[in-house]
Amino acid sequence: MPLPAQYEAMSDAALEEAIWRAKEALGERLVILGHHYQRDEVIQFADHRGDSLGLSRQAAKAEKAEYIVFCGVYFMAETAAILCKPHQAVSQPVPEALCPMARMANRREAERAWQALASVWGEDVIPITYQNSTAEVKAFVGERGGAVCTSANAQQIFEWAFRRRGHILFMPDEHLGTNTALGMGIPLEEIGLWDWADSPDPCSLAHCRVVVWKGFCYVHAEFTVEDVQRVRAQHPGALIVVHPECPRQVAALADALGSTTGIIDFVAQAPPGSTIAVGTEWHLVNRLQKEFPDRTVLPLARRACATMGMTRMNDLLYVLDGLLDGEVRHRVTVDPDTAHWARLALERMLEAG
């Protein structure tokens, strides 16, 4: 939806000044959460910046705030809406900012996979969904005794699941699920793929311990073995760290795998003077280079998330001006039944962590 013309006509300096003024006027009634992949011009206003796990925790803790404004993509704002208290309202400055991967799984397809796998595993299976999924998929998982995970705690949640049942159905990221299972010593032959666009024969997956959904993040799935080889040739001695949403072939060649927070820690702990090539969203890599000027931080290849980059200062100011007038613009809500089951899946993650 286009913004009113006056917001588009403002200069960057005027926008910046107006946002700081609105923040000051709203004081403790407002908390702005910003994902690391946001533009620099937007992230500067975040009271808390972080990855999806850190921001879920902040959303659950921000009890004093009346308004939570989430600068990220839709599933993140939905998660905040699920975890917040009844007196709080969550807004997302650009409601059209969706995560394509989250949209690769839905409840109907999840139910189909669940029933097919139940025909070979019976009740000995637990569903786990990545945080990057819709509220309805989180609710599906919550109803069946499963939990949410993030890239920071996926292994911990897989271990939690294996203490309860013998098999895992993991949605919706093939690569995070595969890298996590491989990292736990599960052989590739015991990791199956649920191709939801096809109708896999469940008998062909009966021997697997983990079945991963055929979904992917287009930003991370595009890093290639050739990217790693090129960086190694051009920067001998460079350390390479990649996000676990990258394909397993890329992960296998990297020096380390790291969630968003893990990548930040990796760069922070690298010795001054070192060169680090990072396989994740470009805005974060670019910011890390500015924050650590005594080391060289390079993108493994320049890949940006289009929807994460949709939020601009103009959009943020539009929402904040509404709050100053007592109007919650671009509010994100989740229906009570979905929120109940999704919250259970999120709480299991937060407790397990």
Ligand code: SF4
């Ligand atoms: S970076 Fe990937 S997982 Fe994150 S919002 Fe963009 S498409 Fe989704």
